[in-house]
Amino acid sequence: MATMTRAQRTAFLADVHVGVLSVNRPDGGRAPLAVPIWYAWSTDGVISVVTSSASQKGQAIGAAGRYSLVAQQEAPPYRYVGVEGPVVTSEACELERDLRPLATRYLGAEAGGAYAEAWHALDPEATVYRMRPEHWLSYDATDELGI
Numbered sequence: 001m002a003t004m005t006r007a008q009r010t011a012f013l014a015d016v017h018v019g020v021l022s023v024n025r026p027d028g029g030r031a032p033l034a035v036p037i038w039y040a041w042s043t044d045g046v047i048s049v050v051t052s053s054a055s056q057k058g059q060a061i062g063a064a065g066r067y068s069l070v071a072q073q074e075a076p077p078y079r080y081v082g083v084e085g086p087v088v089t090s091e092a093c094e095l096e097r098d099l100r101p102l103a104t105r106y107l108g109a110e111a112g113g114a115y116a117e118a119w120h121a122l123d124p125e126a127t128v129y130r131m132r133p134e135h136w137l138s139y140d141a142t143d144e145l146g147i
């Protein structure tokens with residue numbers, strides 16, 4: 001199994017992929033919550049996700065104080081990067097600092113701007129949760145598939 005180098009992992013996370021966030025549920029009696037989510041990767045090595053603090057995701061992240069995120073490439077050559085670590089900050093989400101850049105990353109400037117403004121107006125409890133990865137898992141099937 002071919003793992004990625006640090007440079008390959010960070011380049012992969014900088015690309016646009018929908019992540020799957022996993023976090024232990026506060027009740028502890030069920031399987032962890034795992035949901036698709038947009039994420040941002042910063043050059044200082046921090047993953048950021050935005051969700052309502054009142055949502056299942058937000059409540060679970062707040063209770064656990066950590067989360068995992070996996071980003072994958074769904075077409076050959078298959079690749080993925082998984083990270084897990086503690087939340088280093090959680091704060092009210094700001095339109096220009098957090099939402100607009102995130103929505104623009106996934107939808108482009110025009111659609112992303114409109115989406116961010118609508119989201120900001122509808123979700124006053126949006127919170128940005130920043131996590132610094134402590135554990136990494138990666139895979140790149142390029143060599144194995146001969147691509």
